[in-house]
Each structure stands twice: as C-alpha cells, then as structure tokens.
Amino acid sequence: MSNTIQHNTNKVITAEHLTKKFGHFTAVDDISFEVERGEIFGFLGANGAGKTTAMRMLCGLSIPTSGKGFVAGYDIGSQTELVKRNIGYMSQKFSLYDDLKVWENIELFGGIYGMNDAEIKVKTDELMKVLNFENERDKRVGSLPLGFKQKLAFSVSIFHSPQVVFLDEPTGGVDPITRRQFWELIYDATSKGITVFVTTHYMDEAEYCNRVSIMVDGKIEALDSPKNLKTQFNATSMEEVFQQLARKSTRKAD
Amino acid sequence: MIKYLLRKEFKQILRNPFLPKMIFIFPFMVLMVFPWAASYEIKSLNLCVIDNDHSTFSQQMIQKVISSNYFKLTDVSSNYNQALKSVEKNQSDMILEIPVDFEKNLSNGLGAKVMVSANAVNGMKGGIGMTYLVSIIADYNVGIIQKLLPGGAGDNSYSTIQTDTLYQFNPHLNYRVFMVPALLVMLLTMLCGFLPAIAIVFEKELGTMEQINVSPVPKTTFILAKLIPFWTIGFIVITIGFIIAWLVYGLIPAGHFYTIYFFAAIYILIVSGLGIVISNYASTLQQAMFIVFFFVLIFIMLSGLYTPIDSMPEWAKWVAAFNPLKYFMDVMRSVYLKGSNTLQMTKQLGALLSFAVVFNTWAVLSYRKKN
Numbered sequence: 118m119s120n121t122i123q124h125n126t127n128k129v130i131t132a133e134h135l136t137k138k139f140g141h142f143t144a145v146d147d148i149s150f151e152v153e154r155g156e157i158f159g160f161l162g163a164n165g166a167g168k169t170t171a172m173r174m175l176c177g178l179s180i181p182t183s184g185k186g187f188v189a190g191y192d193i194g195s196q197t198e199l200v201k202r203n204i205g206y207m208s209q210k211f212s213l214y215d216d217l218k219v220w221e222n223i224e225l226f227g228g229i230y231g232m233n234d235a236e237i238k239v240k241t242d243e244l245m246k247v248l249n250f251e252n253e254r255d256k257r258v259g260s261l262p263l264g265f266k267q268k269l270a271f272s273v274s275i276f277h278s279p280q281v282v283f284l285d286e287p288t289g290g291v292d293p294i295t296r297r298q299f300w301e302l303i304y305d306a307t308s309k310g311i312t313v314f315v316t317t318h319y320m321d322e323a324e325y326c327n328r329v330s331i332m333v334d335g336k337i338e339a340l341d342s343p344k345n346l347k348t349q350f351n352a353t354s355m356e357e358v359f360q361q362l363a364r365k366s367t368r369k370a371d
Numbered sequence: 372m373i374k375y376l377l378r379k380e381f382k383q384i385l386r387n388p389f390l391p392k393m394i395f396i397f398p399f400m401v402l403m404v405f406p407w408a409a410s411y412e413i414k415s416l417n418l419c420v421i422d423n424d425h426s427t428f429s430q431q432m433i434q435k436v437i438s439s440n441y442f443k444l445t446d447v448s449s450n451y452n453q454a455l456k457s458v459e460k461n462q463s464d465m466i467l468e469i470p471v472d473f474e475k476n477l478s479n480g481l482g483a484k485v486m487v488s489a490n491a492v493n494g495m496k497g498g499i500g501m502t503y504l505v506s507i508i509a510d511y512n513v514g515i516i517q518k519l520l521p522g523g524a525g526d527n528s529y530s531t532i533q534t535d536t537l538y539q540f541n542p543h544l545n546y547r548v549f550m551v552p553a554l555l556v557m558l559l560t561m562l563c564g565f566l567p568a569i570a571i572v573f574e575k576e577l578g579t580m581e582q583i584n585v586s587p588v589p590k591t592t593f594i595l596a597k598l599i600p601f602w603t604i605g606f607i608v609i610t611i612g613f614i615i616a617w618l619v620y621g622l623i624p625a626g627h628f629y630t631i632y633f634f635a636a637i638y639i640l641i642v643s644g645l646g647i648v649i650s651n652y653a654s655t656l657q658q659a660m661f662i663v664f665f666f667v668l669i670f671i672m673l674s675g676l677y678t679p680i681d682s683m684p685e686w687a688k689w690v691a692a693f694n695p696l697k698y699f700m701d702v703m704r705s706v707y708l709k710g711s712n713t714l715q716m717t718k719q720l721g722a723l724l725s726f727a728v729v730f731n732t733w734a735v736l737s738y739r740k741k742n
Binding site for chain 2: 198201202204208210212213214216217221224226227228229231
C-alpha cells in the first residue's frame with residue numbers, strides 16, 4: 118500500500134485524543150500516547166478503568182467516538198482491515214479452539230493471516246521446539262493445562278510475525294513459574310522487533326515493562342518508565358504507585 | 372484462507388461427540404416416527420350404545436358401525452345419563468342412541484331419528500368421529516331404503532344420489548404420502564438454518580469469535596465457511612430422506628429429483644440467511660435457542676404442515692404468506708404427488724428467491740465485526 122499514512126516509522130502505536138462513549142458513559146476519555154517500535158508498553162488500571170475498551174479500539178474491534186489512532190501506520194478508524202493484518206491479539210478469555218489439536222490451531226491462525234502450508238509447517242516445527250511442545254503437538258488444546266494454553270495462545274498470536282501484539286491480561290490465573298516463562302516469551306518477541314502492548318494486574322509484571330501507563334476512570338493519569346514513576350510518586354514499588362493513583366477513582370469497579 | 376476455515380469447521384463437526392449422530396438420527400426419527408404417529412386417521416374410537424329398540428334393525432345398524440373398524444363397542448347403557456357418565460370417565464368417546472320404535476317407524480316409512488353425540492374435548496377427534504359415524508349411518512339408511520322397496524318399482528321418489536369421489540394425486544388419501552415431503556422441508560430448516568445459527572453464537576460465547584474478528588478474515592468468508600458444511604449436510608440429509616421415503620413408504624417423486632434439488636438449494640440459502648440474522652442479534656446460546664424456538668413454532672404452525680392454510684382466518688393467511696416454509700412445502704408436495712416442474716411453480720420460485728435475497732442482505736448488513 119503506497120498511499121498509507123506513515124506517521125512516524127518509529128512510532129508503532131499513536132493515540133490522539135481517543136474517546137469512546139457508550140450512551141452517557143465515557144469509557145475512554147481523551148487519551149493520547151505513543152508507543153515505540155520494539156517496546157514493551159504496560160497498560161495498567163483498575164477493573165473498569167477503560168483498558169479493554171481502549172485496547173479494542175486500537176485493534177479495530179471498536180470504533181472511537183472521537184479522536185484518532187494509528188497502529189502499524191494505519192488509521193484505526195478507516196483502515197481497520199489493514200490494522201488487523203499487522204497485529205496480533207490475545208484476549209482475556211482463552212480463545213483457541215479446544216476441539217482442535219495444537220498443530221491444527223496453529224495451522225488455522227497461520228492460514229487466516231495468509232501464510233501458506235509450507236511456511237506454516239516450517240514455523241510450527243520451530244515453535245514446537247522452542248516451547249518444548251513436541252509431545253503435545255497432536256493433543257487437543259482442551260486437554261492441556263492452563264499454563265500451556267496461555268503460552269500457546271501467545272505464540273499463536275505472534276505466529277504471523279505482526280508488528281504489534283496486544284495482550285489483554287495474558288497471565289491471569291497462571292502460576293509464577295509459568296508467568297516467568299511467559300515473560301521470557303515476550304522478551305523473545307521484542308528481540309524479533311515485535312512491539313508488545315500488555316495490560317496486567319500484576320505489579321511485578323509492570324516492572325518488566327519499558328514504559329507503563331496507568332489509567333484511572335478512562336483517563337491516563339501517569340505514563341513513564343517504572344523507575345521514573347517510582348521517583349515521581351516517591352514510592353518504593355509499582356504497587357505503591359498504582360495504589361496512590363487508583364485511590365483517586367470515583368468509578369465503581371465492575 | 373477459506374480452505375483453513377473449512378478444514379476447521381469440518382473437523383469440529385466430525386469431532387463433536389453429539390452432532391454427527393444427531394445428523395443421522397434426526398432424519399430417521401422424523402421420517403420413520405412422525406408420519407405414523409401424526410395421523411388424522413382415527414381408529415378404534417370408543418363407542419357407547421343406548422339401544423332402546425332392541426330390534427333386528429337396530430342390531431344390524433350397530434353391527435354395521437362396529438364392523439367399520441373405526442369404532443369399538445365399549446359400553447352398552449340403558450339410558451343417556453349413564454352413557455354420559457361413561458364419557459366422563461373417558462371410557463367412551465361417542466354415544467349412539469337408538470330410540471324406541473326405531474324399526475317400526477322405519478318400516479312404516481315414517482323415518483326414524485338416532486342421536487349421535489361426541490366428546491369434543493379433543494375437537495379434532497370428536498369432529499372426525501362424528502363424520503365417520505354419520506356417514507356409516509347414512510350408508511345403512513340407503514341400504515334400508517333399498518331393502519324396504521324391493522326392485523325400486525319405478526318409484527323415483529326414493530332414488531338416492533350416488534356420489535363418486537375421486538381424490539386426485541393421492542387416491543387413497545394416504546396421510547403419509549402427504550406428510551413425508553413436508554417433513555423433509557422441516558429437516559432442511561433445522562439442519563441448514565438453525566444449526567449454523569447456534570454454531571455461530573456458540574463461538575461468540577466461547578470468545579473465539581473475538582479472535583476471528585481481530586484477524587483479517589472478511590465476514591463473508593467466515594460466514595461462508597460456517598455455512599458450507601451445513602449445506603453439505605443438508606444435501607446429504609435430503610438424499611437420505613429420499614431413500615427412506617422410497618424404502619419405507621414406497622414414495623418416489625412423480626416429478627424430477629433435480630426440481631427438488633434446485634428448489635432445495637434456494638431454500639437452504641433462505642434458512643441459512645435467517646440463521647445468520649438470528650446469530651447476529653443473539654449474543655448468548657440461551658437467546659439464540661429462544662429465537663429459534665419462536666421461529667420454529669410460527670413456521671410450523673403456519674406452514675400448512677398440519678392444518679391447511681386455506682382454512683385459516685384471513686390474518687393468519689397473511690402471516691403465512693411471509694413463511695418460506697409454506698412455499699417450499701408446496702413445492703415438495705407438488706413435485707412428489709403431482710409431478711410439477713419448475714415452470715408450473717414460478718409463483719413459489721419467485722417467493723423463495725425474494726426470501727433468499729431479503730434474508731441474506733439482512734444477514735450481511737447486520738453482521739458486525741466491530742462496534
């Protein structure tokens with residue numbers, strides 16, 4: 118596509134005054150930020166702060182009421198299909214097919230993103246080795262433990278080498294060891310140049326991010342590296358920073 | 372791209388522990404059980420007789436009624452009140468009361484009256500039973516007249532009108548001949564319309580739909596991949612239906628199979644379009660099931676499957692005019708019984724094509740990948 122708006126090649130995500138209203142309720146209230154290529158961008162906020170809504174807008178699942186956004190160089194309002202071609206997405210809900218085998222899920226999603234059989238096969242072999250999944254290859258996904266599933270879901274979401282991957286609370290309900298492994302996978306992805314946009318409720322995970330934004334009642338209240346945020350709020354951990362900001366919330370958590 | 376989605380759909384259907392069995396059991400059940408069970412032919416109605424005459428004539432008439440095989444003599448009462456009790460206890464369905472001097476009056480040419488009453492709690496049963504009984508008695512009446520006037524002796528005042536009836540296309544008024552083609556339509560409606568609707572809503576509930584929505588899969592591709600397996604199943608099932616109709620009921624369409632397949636293809640488009648409309652509006656299985664239930668009831672009741680549309684009130688006829696089931700049932704029955712061809716059914720063809728356009732346009736317009 119030659120006529121695409123390339124805002125700034127180093128900015129993979131740009132949000133300009135993004136707003137989403139549902140009737141009288143403003144779920145996302147005028148947020149602006151930029152995410153650099155290869156960055157791990159943490160998107161924090163209490164339940165109901167508007168994280169998922171903001172993320173859905175950036176993925177082209179939800180149309181902004183006002184404001185603009187660009188993901189991978191494409192307008193999220195008018196070029197949603199191009200945006201979708203260049204992103205990966207892992208939702209809060211586990212969303213691979215339980216009744217398909219591990220390799221069949223990979224094949225399906227690879228195929229959906231336009232990869233051909235040969236490409237899929239080579240990359241699947243590679244992935245099974247990396248994940249140490251060779252014995253699980255022919256198992257149905259439904260029979261795998263949650264930790265396995267989450268790692269697989271993440272690997273499937275970046276299987277087509279997108280520019281950005283959006284992770285919506287990817288480690289919910291997963292044990293600490295698996296979470297650790299999961300973050301290794303995330304680092305691995307960034308080393309390949311994939312930008313990671315992640316929401317989480319675990320403050321130790323927030324520390325792993327390059328930069329973190331904290332949303333309160335639909336607005337971004339703070340945005341900086343974890344280190345700078347701790348200095349700014351005179352706190353010893355991200356947990357404290359989050360507590361100080363989230364307390365300001367007047368919106369009822371869902 | 373659709374190749375991968377189709378692989379997924381076929382694998383999922385075949386791996387479903389329930390669906391493949393249902394796809395085969397359902398047509399068997401519907402075609403083997405329904406036509407026998409859902410019949411208007413009423414046999415062995417329980418009859419209570421009050422014979423106040425105890426004459427040869429009254430005995431003959433009762434014999435004639437019983438020997439028709441439609442009635443079973445369950446009770447002989449001495450008076451009407453007693454007979455009514457037997458009806459109240461559900462031991463009898465109908466009462467036949469023969470008055471005193473029945474034989475005497477008949478022989479004297481004065482004419483006689485018998486009283487027939489039926490339990491109409493089940494209106495259909497009562498009505499049909501009444502018709503049977505009255506026609507048997509009328510038949511007996513003709514016999515009596517001829518017996519009392521041997522030779523007729525040129526006296527035309529007693530001559531009776533003989534009616535010869537001929538039921539076109541279904542000479543024996545076989546209920547099954549009439550039901551089987553219509554039941555095939557029902558099968559297609561369920562399998563190609565409502566099953567995919569439920570399959571799509573199921574993916575919404577699981578959350579896998581969201582994963583598809585963030586991918587570059589065009590909506591038409593996704594829907595097509597959902598429908599093609601069910602279309603395949605639809606054609607398999609209708610073919611199984613043809614075989615069952617032939618083996619079990621000896622039914623072979625008087626018209627051509629390809630006329631049926633042609634109309635079936637259009638019909639499948641209609642119902643799957645409707646199915647997608649349902650799945651677009653329902654966000655949970657519960658909602659989808661309820662909408663399906665709503666449509667199934669209306670479609671069946673106003674399709675002419677059980678009760679002819681011509682006997683419905685004017686407003687119901689209007690509702691039925693918007694029921695695609697009605698038109699396809701018409702087509703099926705016409706092809707099976709009359710051997711109609713496409714040219715003779717342009718009205719139905721037009722109606723079905725319009726439905727196909729309307730439902731599928733609606734389906735595409737109401738499908739949202741984003742909100």
